[in-house]
Amino acid sequence: MANNLLLTLSVRYWQEFQDTLSKVMDANIYIFDAQGNPFSQFSLPIELCREINKGETVTDSACLDFYRTTFNQLKDRELLTCPRGIKLCVYSLGNYMQNLGYMLVTLDTGTAPFDREKEMVLKAKAYNAYRTINEVLSALLEKNLLGLQRLELNSIYEISRLMTSITELDKVLDLITNALIIIYQADLCFVGLRIGDKIRIAQAKGESGHLLGGKEWALLHPVIERVFSQIEPSLLTVDELRKLTGVSHLEVSSHTEIILYPLWTALGIVGLLGIVVPMSLGENGKRNLQIYANFAAVALANATLVSRLEEEAKTDFLTGFLNKRALGFALVEELQRAATYGYPVSVIFIDLDDFKSYNDTFGHLAGDVVLQKAAEIIKSCIRVTDIACRHGGEEFVIILPGTGNENALKVAERILNSLENHPFPHRRITASIGVATSRVGDSLDSLLRRSDEACYMAKKMGKNRVYNNN
Amino acid sequence: MEEAAKDIIVRYETLLKEMWSESAKYLGTLSTNLLVERVVWELSQEYPAVRLLKYGPEGISCAPMQVNEEKSFNDLEEMFMRFVTRYVSILAKLLGHERAEEIRKKIITEFGGAC
Structure with a gap:
């Protein structure tokens, strides 16, 4: 009952109210929450309870077990005697739709025996306490629910608008x-x-x-x-x-x-x-x-x-690599990161040799199969942190963040050999590969241009080779 | 308003501002303000003064509390403590206990054990 969706109730204020009611009715009142956990403190000093629980709240496990079992079996109200011999009246609080907790009422007579008249007094006092407390709780619950609904609806409105x-x-x-x-x-x-x-x-x-x-x-x-x-x-x-x-x-x-x-x-x-x-x-x-x-x-x-x-706009449909547009953004980002942290970036420019004649001879569908397979091979030769792009036609660009020129050359050689040794349909496929590594002050255009020039040099020198522009 | 109350408000305002901006980094301003609104609603019955907290896209402020000098605020320290405790407990659900604990420790370090 302390802080849940049903009722946000200040224990301290509740205690003041409960103590006042106890004094007026000359009966001890004690409240448990809907889960059977102690909520308030004893209003009147009952020595036996204080002794057993070492304070004003029920903490003794035997007492707690007894009350929880009682609450579980309780319909509306019951007159019973606790294991320590105190006669008490138990009420379920709330309404038929919602249980809010439980109320115990005892007379300040300890374990003294009860006659018929005393029992009637206890029942009457308990009933009056129940009526008062239940009405107060219902009013508080209603106020709480209205407050929560306001919070709920305001939040839903704000969030929905933003969402x-x-x-x-x-x-x-x-x-x-x-x-x-x-x-x-x-x-x-x-x-x-x-x-x-x-x-x-x-x-x-x-x-x-x-x-x-x-x-x-x-x-x-x-x-x-x-x-x-x-x-x-x-x-x-x-x-x-x-x-x-x-x-x-x-x-x-x-x-x-x-x-x-x-x-x-x-x-x-x-x-x-x-x-x-x-x-x-x-x-x-x-x-x-x-x-x-x-x-x-x-x-x-x-x-x-x-x-x-967004994903489709930056991806090449045939190979799944980034497209030329996304390549620009990726390389700029990597160059900025490299400048900040002071590490190199290398770029490998790959051009499949004589691909036009392959297309003209075996058809574009066969050419597409070669491009897809070449992309797979390239991907298998690089790290997951490297960025593979299709530059256009039969050209691929690989960005290698944090890789120096020497290691970039090794990657390029690996790609070259893997392509050359793969049994492509109809004929062997080779590539001309250019490698360039970033220098101080390099821009997207300058680095890409040097790798492209290196690729051109590889082609010019007889194809199926790597040329290093460093 | 007694000097001591003013001091408490100023001290906790700095703390709340730090908490708000740290939370906003992870949750965004809308969720952070929703979290503040929730805790204010929960505590407002017991501590009506908590309704005077001002919060919005710019952050959180105790300015309305400071200008209400004619009103006497009881249990200010307790109110702020309860606010921080409740706030951090919900924050833990949103960010995970580890990150919420990181934020709590950071605030404690910066504010010399104020919470």
């Missing part, structure tokens, strides 16, 4: 998950994006978020299939969540509510939004979250589309 104007996928994913963790105090929040026939978790935050990142779930998985078979959100059990691939070890409390929202737009499935919250969001919360999920779907669809277009 649909941002096109960077990472930022959109961050915004969606951050906001849900903050607004709903979620233990875990994740967004999965549709990739073909799978949902891939693109962002996950919260207690075990790191365990979820990158996991892939087939759309045909029974749990995922159920999520996408309806427009409304799906409530999952912990076991159902753990059935999904790669999350069998996920630590999720059994009391949490797990909700999965399918994210749709007019174009189809975008992905899914998952949230694990410590307390039920209630119908209003789920509806508000649905509005949020709808905006999230649009924002993610936009950002995914932009991201794909």
Whole structure:
């Protein structure tokens, strides 16, 4: 009851109110939260309880076990005797829809025996205390929920507005998950994006978020299939969540509510939004979250589309290498980094020999196969940190960040030999390769030009060779 | 307003500003302000003065608290402490405990154990 979605209540102010009520009614009052944890302190000094618990709060494990068992079996109210012999009246607080906690009322008589009259007094006092406390709690709850809804709706409005104007996928994913963790105090929040026939978790935050990142779930998985078979959100059990691939070890409390929202737009499935919250969001919360999920779907669809277009705009379709436009940006970036950190950058310029005649003789389709295979071979000869680009036609450029001239030459020789020795269809394929390494003050144009000139020299000197322009 | 209260506000304002800008580096200003709004809402019942915190795209400020001299603020130190504790606990969920702890340590070092 202290700080959760249902009720944000100041313990200190509550205690003042409870103590005053106790004095007026001449009965001891004590409150537990909805999970059976002690919330307030004893209002009146009952020596036995103080002794056992060494203070004003219930801490003794036997007492706590007794109360929790009682709360679990309690319907509305009950008159009983605690294991230490104190007669008490227990009430469940809240309403039929929501349990807010439990109230204990005792008379300040310790373990003295109770006659019928005393029992009636206890019952009457407990009933009056219950009526007062429950009304106060209900009023506070209503105020709290209104406050939360205002916060919720304001946040949803602000974030939705921003989400649909941002096109960077990472930022959109961050915004969606951050906001849900903050607004709903979620233990875990994740967004999965549709990739073909799978949902891939693109962002996950919260207690075990790191365990979820990158996991892939087939759309045909029974749990995922159920999520996408309806427009409304799906409530999952912990076991159902753990059935999904790669999350069998996920630590999720059994009391949490797990909700999965399918994210749709007019174009189809975008992905899914998952949230694990410590307390039920209630119908209003789920509806508000649905509005949020709808905006999230649009924002993610936009950002995914932009991201794909950006990727396609810089990639050569045939080889998967960067295209000439992206080469310029990549080389400028590497030259700037090299200047900052003081390391060299080398560039290898590759031109396949007599490729025009290969195309003219065996057709463009055969030529495309050679280009694809040559790209594969080049890729196998370089590091993952090196940047491979298709400069145009049968020309390739490799950027080698942090590589000096000597090592760049070795890489160039390796590419030359690998191409020459590969059994291409119809005839042998060789290349003329130029190598240049950055100098102080080199620009994109000057470095690229020197590597191109070196390639030209290699061609001029008889092809199938490496020429070093250093 | 007593001098001591003014001092507390000034001291914590510097701390909150540092916390805000460190968080904004990782979360962005919108999420950071949402986080502040959430914590303000949570504490506002117990500490009405927390509503006087001003926050927006430019950062966080305690200026409205400083100009409300005619009002007496009780439990300022406690209010700020609770604010920082709650803020960091949510931050840990967003950034992971490691990074949140890094931010907390950095703030502690810079502010000589103020939180």
